[in-house]
Amino acid sequence: MRKGHSEVMTKGSKYFPYIAIAPSMILIAVFMFIPIFQVFNLSLQHYDYNDFGNIGYIGFQNFKKIFTDDDVFFPSALFTLKWVIVEVALQLVLGLALALLLNRKFRCRGLARSLSLVPWAVSGVLTTMLWMLIFDQNIGLLNLILIKCHVPINMLPSWLNDEKLVFPSVILAELWRGIPFFAINFLAALQGVPQEVYESCDVDGAKWYQKLFLITLPYIKESILLTTLLRCIWEFNSIDMLFTMTNGGPVNETTTLALYMMKTSIVNGDYGYGSAIGVIVFIFLLIFAMVYLKISHFGEEAE
């Protein structure tokens, strides 16, 4: 897995990479950076639809308020970290397991692979409603099954309202959606592992876990690192599952920063404050991504 440069490449095509990247960079500059810059701009303002007469620049006051006078910010930051770590870890391990399974030869492999895409392919509008319909106390699938198993009605768990059950329940729902993401990317990455290496290992009598950890994983290391990083970022910013299923409750206990951002800006109309939270999240994720890439020696040559 080496990228190298030969004389053929660098001669005369010094500008080639720039030309190739240019369209993407232009598109990103126009359609991402300009709006994101506006958000940064808004974070320095008092911009509240309910207080429109007082719109204006207030410097870093929004940020000051977040760090000193906001009792939702830090708990939700903590919860977000908990949410992301648990979700991504579970999705990573299970996604990898599924990819390894789908990479082997068996009958109906095509069917199994196609079905594996379903949780990711189902529209988000349905997914949230569907899991509501599974967890609902009275008409949900889980409790209907428990009733059939003769569990007394007043002992039926309340999956989304019981303080102890709500976290595992939403984790499960999001996990269902996230596994195919890892599975399909890893499946594609696994195709780049040369079969001869396995064969020669079999000859040497290698056990399955030796093969997994010493051969497979190193080969798809970059794919693992990248998919995990991007999934972390996306989970950090994901809103719809939690918003529909728990509305961030009870008592703001399942509020992530992204949900808090959304409620502040969209529901309460305070775009200045919400943008400030967004800026903080942006900077945090940026630092996290850069540190992550540095630590994982991303892009450096493998031994």
Add this chain to the structure above:
Amino acid sequence: MTKSIRQRGYHKKRFSVRRFFSLNVPLVLFMIFILIPLVWALLTSLKSYDQVSGENVSVFPNPLTLINYVNVWKASKFQVYFGNSLFIASVSVIFIVLLSICNGYVLSRYDFHGKKAVMVILLCTQLMPVVLFIIPLFVVFKTMGLINTRFSVILFYIVQNLAFNSIMMKSFVDGVPYEIEEAAHVDGCSRMRTLVHIVMPLLVPGIVACLVMAFVNCWNDFLVAFSFIQKQSSFTIPIALKYMIGEYNVDYGQLAAGSIIALIIPVGLFAYIQKYLVSGLSNGAVKG
């Protein structure tokens, strides 16, 4: 070891306990986990309203009814939304994949000034939830005169999906040993021919993954389509599904039916192209 060769030979004839527990059992467990909600959606779509949330709520539909599917397709004129979604997703995906291959190739094979910056820029596009900057984005599109066209949605989908797919393509291109390209040069292939005939075929699994990911993202996006389109006839499927969530009443049956109809395209697409998710590096290409 002779034992392992013998075992491999037996695979086709005898039931292997080891294989059963290491492959079949976990596979079935995964499939059950994946399918239960889907089956629940399917059952819901075949029920009448009072069996979903009325007094007669039950697990299985009794009687089975296709009325939800009929209502969704006819009364909601689903084919209009279907067509819009198909158009938008297809056009977006073509450009996403092409641009990602370009970016991925360049990021993998070249070292140039600002390469790290490019990676950071690509990552930056993912760090903020879209809902926060959608209004300034709307203003940008308005200034360009693109509001109320499907192109605005397509353009944004392209930008939104570039980061992930470019970076993924980079790692796939990394997985294609450079020696292959060098060997082709030595044999007299032009750069373009090398790209098309030698590198691309080895990239097919990566292209498949990117294509599927990008397509599903575009197919299922609600926020951008909802925000940028002002004409009912240009709405996409997720918006049509949102119509079924009324102010005080959710029509689960229709919602499930509509979602299952919507599922056909991405799953069908993947069912067709997943056969390309096979190793292209066997056959001693490396030893060459």
Add this chain to the structure above:
Amino acid sequence: MKKNVKTKILSVFLAAAMLLPLAACSQGENSNAASKSQKESENQGSGKVTLTYWAGSGTEERNAFLKKAFETYNKKNPNITVEYLGVPGSASDMDQKLNMAIAGDEVPDVVQGFLTSSYISRKIVEPLDSYVDQSSIKNDIQTKYLDVFRNTDIKNKKLYAIPAPSNGTMIYIRPDLIKEAGLSSDLDTWNDFFKIADKTTQQSKGVYGYIIRGGSRASADLEFDMYSYSGITSFFDKNGKCTINDPKNVEFVEKFLGRFKKDTSADDLNKNWTAMSAQFQSGKAVMLVHNTGSGPANFKAFNNDPNKVKGMAFPKSPYTHKVTVPQPTLNGYMMMSGSKNKAEAWKLIEYMQTPAISGGFAKIAGQIPVTKSAQSQDWIQNTQYIKASVDSSNDPNTVFTNYPYYLPNFTKIENEEDAQVQRVLLGKITAKQMLDDWAKKLQAEYDKYKNS
């Protein structure tokens, strides 16, 4: 040689990729410019006008109805075409879309949605007094409805929206379960509500007396109910002091939330509307406090059997012995101040108020039309819960509680109080503590407004 060919081909492709946005741009501009100039020339030249009409909380049923209504309008007025857009989702989604439209200067002409003080203070809605004065509408709508809308602009009392069909508050009850418990299903005062709840709850069967909305909009629901119990008709008394922590209100909240886990299910803690309706419609609750909007679904779930489901307006306050209901919700037809065809937009609003349209829309949406002419329609008399609601609100003894929607942060404070309600349910704070804290916030907001 080979490098040149490769570079050329790649450059051509990349150039094409870069030209795509420009092409889309110019095409968009052309079509936009074309449609704009076309619109303008149509408006000035041949007198053809295109109006844009947005309606919130869109569903396919409402879309179909409104589209047909506009087709009929076009037949009667061939020079006016109405472009209709049904906006799905909640009021918040509609709000977001409107904010975007305003930021991008692409406002519709007429919007059917919720009027807020924010729209008034941002001057995005047009005052309609001059139009109403010259119209027959003013005789067809009861003054108390118009007054509710005028109060949203507390400074100038201008009318910024024409009342559209609205949801009347309603308690849905199970007459059969109440009869089984040996009680009458004619509730006189709120004390009867609690009596029924206590007697009809059967925890072992999973059937509960009523449902507490603990999730989103918990505080709003509580407001409706507590002011109905206490009979207080204003959030601020004549001295400007907030009434929300009045001892009568505290008493109600203690009774209502105090029955958590006794007469109500433990999972009410974070219950949202969909779960509430699921619970009632699957027969696991005896009484559901909501509004006429859920009437169609609630009745459908019981096959319209009058023995199994009935709707009633709120019971009387045990203190004032009057039925006290929250003021009608601010569903209205608004004309955007950015509209370029105001005269035609007004005519369209008048058309929406005609009995055929407003009555027809109210029927499919489970709402009450506000015009006297529509209220006399047959279907109203024939639909039990609608008739109950209309009769109650037209009863001279029924009073409205006036909501201070003119306070810009009123709804924001409501949203913050949702978590407080949950704390009361969890026993972390008392009802009195919550209401005192709420009163403090509202008082601060009120004082700020009074001094501005």
